[in-house]
Structure formats: structure tokens, C-alpha cells
Amino acid sequence: MTQVGEGQEAEESAPQVMTFGAPTAGEILAERYELVEHINNDSAGRLVWRGVDVILRRPVAVVLRYPGGDSATEMLQGAVAASRVIHPNLVGVYDAIDEADRAYVVREWVDGQSLRELAADGPLDPARATTIGNAVASALAAVHATDMVHGNVHPGTVMISDDGRVVLADARTDGDDTQQSDVRAVGGILYFALTGHWPHAEAPLRGATAGHGRAAIPDAVRDADGRIAAPRQVRAGVPAYLDDLTMDLLDAEIAPPSSDVLAAELARLDVPADEQFLDNSGPLRFAADTGDEPSPLAAAGGRKVAIGIAGLLAVALVGLLIGISALRGGGDESPRTNPVAAPSSNPPADGATPAAAAVRELKISAARIIDDPKGDREELRNAERVHDGDEDKGWETQTYVGHANFGNIKQGMGVWIDLGGEHTVKSVQVLLSARGASARLLTGTSNPPSSSKGDGQLYAAYKGNLIGQPFEEHDGTKMTFNGFDADTKYRYLLFWITELPPSDGGYKLGVQEITVHGS
Structure with a gap:
């Protein structure tokens, strides 16, 4: 696994990292962390090593920066902030040490690969994309509950372990990021998982937040005016509700929900691949015509759900006509004294799973x-x-x-x-x-x-x-x-x-x- 600090390996054209007194395999830092293997250098010029905590005998990732002191302040502050939040979808931070000539952060080692690497072979199926989006939103909800901002959500910092666990790594404390920009980045994660392209280019288009682009990640598909194409326009098989949710999160004209509400909504949509009945639940939108049924996202994030009232009325009308026809019976003129059938406790005859209740x-x-x-x-x-x-x-x-x-x-x-x-x-x-x-x-x-x-x-x-x-x-x-x-x-x-x-x-x-x- 690429255990990068910024979630992005350095490009070949990047300047050579200055590592005077760089460590070697077998060296033990702080009398505790043994360096085993140099994995790579990240885009911020930090060295990433696989190591072992010789006291607790567990694998760790060690991210080193040369020199330490003021130049490592942001890295260390981000690590200290991240260590305060414990959540199954966040990479655990174990230690942060400044030795003046160098500084390093010790964190959880994750066996697996980043989302950037996972999608290199092609876009993910909608169910898996939803699972990853749900995990990232849940991690952000935990971070935001402490009034902090992650500030570094992109396909390189989202890691998927070999056992399927999804974790978010490498929070940052610099920049002008906000909790809203974190939530919009979840839209970017969904877009990337569904298409293999990153929608946050340097020029913000259709609501994309500037400054979130990462080298070596393909830019989103765009039309002649620079507007990004919706996931359903890039590939077939993306459900309408997931397409709409993704695009709403990327639209700067639509206020995003809070991370905890988004996590709850994605958890509702996160169902096993063999139970993809959610197309019948209606598209999830942030904005809709006045009078539409509000969703949980509307209550907490200013969104309303376009329930598809016309479609539901049409289905109801068809059901009514079928019911009338059944009551009349084919030529049977005998009176019906109990036209209202009792509700059945049996599952639908076709084996369909009933739609999930709204959060x-x-x-x-x-x-x-x-x-x-x-x-x-x-x-x-x-x-x-x-x-x-x-x-x-x-x-x-x-x-x-x-x-x-x-x-x-x-x-x-x-x-x-x-x-x-x-x-x-x-x-x-x-x-x-x-x-x-x-x-x-x-x-x-x-x-x-x-x-x-x-x-x-x-x-x-x-x-x-x-x-x-x-x-x-x-x-x-x-x-x-x-x-x-x-x-x-x-x-x-x-x-x-x-x-x-x-x-x-x-x-x-x-x-x-x-x-x-x-x-």
C-alpha cells in the first residue's frame, strides 16, 4: 500500500527531497519506532516509511519531514488535532515528535490501497462508491463534532484496507478550508469513484471548490464551456439518486448539509449490491419545487427532496384502476360487501425488498x-x-x-x-x-x-x-x-x-x- 502523507506520491518532475541525515532501515526513532522499509516520498517532500512499534509490536507508518521546527508546524499540528478524534473510519495517529533537524508523525499502518489506486483500473460500481462515500462522511462527522476541519479530502487520502475498511488519513490545519468544503469534497469522492475523474479543478466550475486538485488524478469530463459532465453522462449504470446527490454536493449555488446529516443519508443508501431497490425511492436533491416533501437533509442542510410526486400519483392511479377492475371481476356481478382488503404480512410475490424508510x-x-x-x-x-x-x-x-x-x-x-x-x-x-x-x-x-x-x-x-x-x-x-x-x-x-x-x-x-x- 502507498502510505503517503499527503495521499499523493511525488511526481518525477518534483524537486529532489533534501534529506541530510536521512534514516536507514533498522534505525529506531524515539527509542521505540523501528524503520523497516522506505515506501515513497509524498508531494510535500516528506519521507514515508513502514515501521514497527517495538514496544507494542504493531506495524506503523512513519512520515518524516526535514527539517523539523517551524517548517514542520503544520504537519505536527494536524497530527495532534487528528489524534483527538477516534473513529473507525479515521486513520489512528499514535505520536508526533519534533527533533529540530527532523520531525515525524507515527500513525496506523493500513494494508490496502488508496481510492486513487483502486480506481486506476476503472470506475467503481455505485454500491461500492456509496459505501466509500458513507465512510468518508462518517469520518468527517466525527471530525466536525470537535469543531475541527479535515481540509485534505481527496482520492489519495481515502484508503481501503484489504479487509474492506475505509479510512480517511492526513488531516491538515493550514489553508482556508471549512466544514462546508469538507462536505463538498465528499461529492468529489463520489464523483471520482463513479467516473475515475476528479471534479475539483483549479478553476471552480459548477460549484467545484478551487485548490483541491491533485496531480496525477484525471480531470473531470467537461463540455465546451468547461462545465463538468454528470456521472450518468460519463458512464452507464449510475442510479439517478446517486447522480443527483453527487452533483448537488458539487454545486456552489446549493448549500450542502452538515456532515452528520450527509453521513446518515449515505448510510441509508449504503445497502448490499443485491438489494439495489433504491431507484424507487426517488432522486435525492438539495433543491426542489415548493411543496415537495422535505427529507432529513432538508431539515438540517436546507435541502428538499424531489420525491417525484407525479410519478407516485400515476402509480397510485394505476393501482386504483386495477383495484376497481378486480372488484368488478370478469363478468361476476355478485355484490362485494368488503371491497377493502386487509393488509398482508407476506412479502411481495416477486421477492422485491420494500424501500428503506427515510432517516x-x-x-x-x-x-x-x-x-x-x-x-x-x-x-x-x-x-x-x-x-x-x-x-x-x-x-x-x-x-x-x-x-x-x-x-x-x-x-x-x-x-x-x-x-x-x-x-x-x-x-x-x-x-x-x-x-x-x-x-x-x-x-x-x-x-x-x-x-x-x-x-x-x-x-x-x-x-x-x-x-x-x-x-x-x-x-x-x-x-x-x-x-x-x-x-x-x-x-x-x-x-x-x-x-x-x-x-x-x-x-x-x-x-x-x-x-x-x-x-
Whole structure:
């Protein structure tokens, strides 16, 4: 695998990298990281090595820059920022070291290839392109939840491991990138996966963001006026809904949704290749005529879904005519006393899979505070505020003195929520009062009574059922959990706090609002 730092190998015409005192195979950096093999140099002049962490005995990628100091500030700052976000679709960053004459970042080694390499043999099928887009959007949602920007999303920084895992690497902190430009870059990823061409040329056309082009990646197909061709114009077999979504993300005149909403929508579309029934769900668009049914993207990103009302009315009319014909029967004049058929619980005769339900905000029917059995249960009031829609009012802990982990008094405490019934859940977002908290999301099926004993039973039953990755000393006020099993129904969730941020001479945290999206 090309473990490049910028996600792009250096061109042959690039200037020679100055590497005075460059390392050699077998050298051990920081008394821990043994260099095994020089892989390549990236477009920023950094050396990329495959190495081994001799303490933990795991493979690592080591990205070195000569010299260190001020010239390596951007690289090190980006690595430090990335290390704060733990997500299955983000490359893990383990270490960042500046030795003045050189600086290096140690990160996860991924066996596989970049999207740029994967698409070199031809465009990907729509199902796989959707899976990759979903993974990238989910990774960005985790980054954006910390109020940070990735700033380096392109086919070279999207890696696909040999076991199929999709990860995003090499965040940057320089430039004028925004969370919106990150989201638009997902459109570029979808476009590239579907066509093998990159739509973000230096001259922004049809909404492409300038400055995102990468050498050695073919430019998008364009007409005489420089407008990029839609994926369906480049190749056959691209579903209309995916074509429209991709082009809307690239259109600067259409406001993109937030990354978490886009991730939820792509997760809805990310279905196995043998279940591609989504053509019947209607094209997904950011803008539509007034009166069209709003989608989840409309609620959070200013988009509306063009449901195809005329088509649905036509289908309904045909169904009505067929029903009338069936009621009349071929020459049978006997009266029909029960013309309305009872709904059938059997699957369609042709074996077709019913269309997936749209992602929406799920109503929380109840919430209560779960305390560690060692606690005094003095913080049980105001749990209903975490789902009242008012972000200015929430539930909060007491102020603990001594240590962030509740003064070493107890393991933690949290907010238990009941969705009122079983649902497919796509994501949970928790808005907090302050940065620096550590927490995780758990699930279970039991609902013991609200008592010290009941709380202990509930936590014991839930603690082994982790959703996604826990947040440790989170550098943000929003935590987004996306690690739900699409084949599992959920009713009870537990947001469990393990460490509190500093506040008023002690440690304290408020949970302002919990939002659940699913179907």
C-alpha cells in the first residue's frame, strides 16, 4: 500500500527531497519506532516509511519531514488535532515528535490501497462508491463534532484496507478550508469513484471548490464551456439518486448539509449490491419545487427532496384502476360487501425488498439519570431537559472536587433514554455544556426500576454493549456516535460519562440535548 502523507506520491518532475541525515532501515526513532522499509516520498517532500512499534509490536507508518521546527508546524499540528478524534473510519495517529533537524508523525499502518489506486483500473460500481462515500462522511462527522476541519479530502487520502475498511488519513490545519468544503469534497469522492475523474479543478466550475486538485488524478469530463459532465453522462449504470446527490454536493449555488446529516443519508443508501431497490425511492436533491416533501437533509442542510410526486400519483392511479377492475371481476356481478382488503404480512410475490424508510429524528419518549451505586443519587432531576428541544437548558452533574473521574467516588453516571419502541438507529448526537469530557454510548434491553440497585443492574447489563468509539477528553461540545448495526433494532440507549471537564474550581458537565436519527 502507498502510505503517503499527503495521499499523493511525488511526481518525477518534483524537486529532489533534501534529506541530510536521512534514516536507514533498522534505525529506531524515539527509542521505540523501528524503520523497516522506505515506501515513497509524498508531494510535500516528506519521507514515508513502514515501521514497527517495538514496544507494542504493531506495524506503523512513519512520515518524516526535514527539517523539523517551524517548517514542520503544520504537519505536527494536524497530527495532534487528528489524534483527538477516534473513529473507525479515521486513520489512528499514535505520536508526533519534533527533533529540530527532523520531525515525524507515527500513525496506523493500513494494508490496502488508496481510492486513487483502486480506481486506476476503472470506475467503481455505485454500491461500492456509496459505501466509500458513507465512510468518508462518517469520518468527517466525527471530525466536525470537535469543531475541527479535515481540509485534505481527496482520492489519495481515502484508503481501503484489504479487509474492506475505509479510512480517511492526513488531516491538515493550514489553508482556508471549512466544514462546508469538507462536505463538498465528499461529492468529489463520489464523483471520482463513479467516473475515475476528479471534479475539483483549479478553476471552480459548477460549484467545484478551487485548490483541491491533485496531480496525477484525471480531470473531470467537461463540455465546451468547461462545465463538468454528470456521472450518468460519463458512464452507464449510475442510479439517478446517486447522480443527483453527487452533483448537488458539487454545486456552489446549493448549500450542502452538515456532515452528520450527509453521513446518515449515505448510510441509508449504503445497502448490499443485491438489494439495489433504491431507484424507487426517488432522486435525492438539495433543491426542489415548493411543496415537495422535505427529507432529513432538508431539515438540517436546507435541502428538499424531489420525491417525484407525479410519478407516485400515476402509480397510485394505476393501482386504483386495477383495484376497481378486480372488484368488478370478469363478468361476476355478485355484490362485494368488503371491497377493502386487509393488509398482508407476506412479502411481495416477486421477492422485491420494500424501500428503506427515510432517516428522521426519532422521538425520545423518556429519559432518566443513571447513577453509580456508590453515588448519592442527588443528581436525578431535570433528565427530561435533554430531549425538550431547548439547547439552553439541560441536565448537569454536581461539581466534583479532586479528580475529573468524579473525584474517584464512582465509575461514572449518565443519561438513559427510551425511544418508546424498537428502531433502526443511524446516529446519536449529544450536545454538552463544555469541552474536555470523556464519555461513551451503550445499549441494552433491560429497564430495571429507578433505584440504586436498579441503576447498578442497568449499567452492569449495558456496559459491554458499546456503540462506536468512546470519546476521551473530547475537544468539542458535540459527540456523534455512528457505530450502529443496520440489522439491529434499538430502544434503550445509555450515554455514560466517565470523566468531567474542569469547572468552577472543580469538575462538572451539563448534557444540553440528545438527538437520535433513524427510522
